[in-house]
Amino acid sequence: MSPETLATAATATRLKKADVCAELGISQRTLDNLVLRNEFPPGVRIGKWSYWSSKAIDNFRERAFRMQESWTPVQATVQTQRAGRR
Numbered sequence: 001m002s003p004e005t006l007a008t009a010a011t012a013t014r015l016k017k018a019d020v021c022a023e024l025g026i027s028q029r030t031l032d033n034l035v036l037r038n039e040f041p042p043g044v045r046i047g048k049w050s051y052w053s054s055k056a057i058d059n060f061r062e063r064a065f066r067m068q069e070s071w072t073p074v075q076a077t078v079q080t081q082r083a084g085r086r
Contacts, residue, residue, distance in 0.1 A: 013054040017043065020052050024060070 020043075021028050034040035040060055043050030 014051040015054060015057070017050055017052075020057060023057055 015023065017028055017031065021031050024031070026034075031040065035042050041052070041056050043052050
């Protein structure tokens with residue numbers, strides 16, 4: 001691979017804040033809050049921009065859906081079933 005190809009491949013997985021927000025469907029303020037609550041990794045500051053890797057976004061999504069995917073329904077109790085009939 002040429003140096004230009006390697007540079008392009010290395011930067012292709014780096015996203016600016018606006019790109020991360022667009023990818024996740026959230027506002028920049030929400031991203032800031034997720035970082036402050038330690039629910040999303042902070043960006044890597046290079047110059048005046050912060051960058052995130054696409055792997056960080058994938059990890060966030062996997063963690064967010066892990067609980068949902070392992071969910072099993074709770075069996076309804078007799079009391080719950082009676083309350084639903086009213």
